[in-house]
Amino acid sequence: MKKRIFLSPPDIGREERRAVAAAFDSGYVAPCGPMVDEFERETAKLAGRRFAVAVSSGTAAIDLAMAEYGVDSSWTVISPALTFIATVGPAWHRGAKLEFVDSDETGNMDCSLLEEALAARRRTKHLMVVGVDLYGRCCDYGRIAKLCRRAGAVFLCDSAEAVGARFKGLPSGSSGEIAVYSFNGNKIVTTSGGGVLLTDDHGVAERARKRAQQSREAVAWYEHREVGYNYRMSNILAALGLAQLRRLPEILEKRAANRRFYGRILPLLDNTDGNGWLSVAVMGSRRERDALMRTLAADDIESRPVWKPLHLQPVFAGCRSWGGEVAETLFDLGVCLPSGTSLSAADRSRIEKAIRASL
Numbered sequence: 001m002k003k004r005i006f007l008s009p010p011d012i013g014r015e016e017r018r019a020v021a022a023a024f025d026s027g028y029v030a031p032c033g034p035m036v037d038e039f040e041r042e043t044a045k046l047a048g049r050r051f052a053v054a055v056s057s058g059t060a061a062i063d064l065a066m067a068e069y070g071v072d073s074s075w076t077v078i079s080p081a082l083t084f085i086a087t088v089g090p091a092w093h094r095g096a097k098l099e100f101v102d103s104d105e106t107g108n109m110d111c112s113l114l115e116e117a118l119a120a121r122r123r124t125k126h127l128m129v130v131g132v133d134l135y136g137r138c139c140d141y142g143r144i145a146k147l148c149r150r151a152g153a154v155f156l157c158d159s160a161e162a163v164g165a166r167f168k169g170l171p172s173g174s175s176g177e178i179a180v181y182s183f184n185g186n187k188i189v190t191t192s193g194g195g196v197l198l199t200d201d202h203g204v205a206e207r208a209r210k211r212a213q214q215s216r217e218a219v220a221w222y223e224h225r226e227v228g229y230n231y232r233m234s235n236i237l238a239a240l241g242l243a244q245l246r247r248l249p250e251i252l253e254k255r256a257a258n259r260r261f262y263g264r265i266l267p268l269l270d271n272t273d274g275n276g277w278l279s280v281a282v283m284g285s286r287r288e289r290d291a292l293m294r295t296l297a298a299d300d301i302e303s304r305p306v307w308k309p310l311h312l313q314p315v316f317a318g319c320r321s322w323g324g325e326v327a328e329t330l331f332d333l334g335v336c337l338p339s340g341t342s343l344s345a346a347d348r349s350r351i352e353k354a355i356r357a358s359l
């Protein structure tokens with residue numbers, strides 16, 4: 001029987017097993033321990049940040065960012081339309097008003113439209129912009145930061161998909177008051193489930209760390225001046241993440257090789273300085289895209305349409321949208337292709353055969 005080829009499965013080897021076993025043997029099985037501390041140091045270094053707080057998911061890191069600013073119904077949160085729902089889920093749960101901005105030709109947020117959206121919100125006191133590094137390609141950190149500064153908006157950088165990517169020489173996650181990475185099982189570096197909150201502000205890091213541990217005061221008994229969350233990353237999973245991080249250069253090279261392979265046969269969405277998390281082809285028509293997905297599926301090869309834009313999501317009907325046609329076109333024509341680190345030569349030739357048959 002042919003094996004199924006997945007979109008972006010975890011690539012776990014002997015080093016990861018050894019690291020997890022060592023963490024297990026150390027007795028630190030709880031959501032604290034030396035591996036968590038080291039994982040925080042390593043991810044902060046990777047993002048060029050002073051502090052990292054390791055948590056149970058990227059979504060939890062975004063939620064802690066919302067908690068830091070006290071996001072509630074008095075806030076407006078502006079995000080790109082083309083992203084995964086977790087970018088705005090925590091803001092939605094807190095009652096914030098959401099607004100969505102269309103993509104430019106890279107798929108990332110169109111900064112001219114963002115400028116318009118911010119100009120229309122001149123009188124809004126509580127304003128946040130979430131920049132997203134779509135499919136591992138950084139959004140325009142410099143321009144978004146400048147627009148936010150001018151508008152008095154908080155800049156949160158959702159680099160969940162972009163571990164290892166760069167923007168004009170800077171690492172992903174290096175911009176914004178707070179940035180987040182995800183280490184979910186489908187990302188290029190995984191802790192099975194996990195994330196980090198990144199910041200240069202000591203106070204922000206300390207408050208996030210405290211909130212992630214039920215906001216317990218530093219006394220022997222259980223004392224709470226506020227109600228927190230249970231978001232900390234486990235020491236076992238941090239060990240897995242550290243072993244994965246040690247392989248990051250190799251992982252990035254393999255993702256880039258996948259992109260080079262697809263680039264020879266299909267038109268791809270730009271991923272300049274990206275981490276190649278997912279290679280995304282942009283087909284000539286919806287029919288062509290759907291036919292390609294069907295042919296791949298017939299050979300048990302997983303593929304997915306690009307994110308369904310948030311302004312088209314039934315749950316967000318009624319939210320304001322700035323443009324939307326570029327994101328809608330990418331949703332119609334775009335297809336995410338198998339991009340796993342473990343994609344073999346045999347897998348590639350199977351995929352190529354299916355693609356050529358469809359074309």
Ligand SMILES: Cc1ncc(COP(=O)(O)O)c(C=O)c1O
Pocket residue numbers: 056057058059060083084086087132158160161181182183184193194195
């Ligand atoms: C853009 C984006 N933001 C946030 C998240 C949430 O990360 P997690 O799955 O670790 O909660 C993800 C990934 O799943 C994502 O793709």
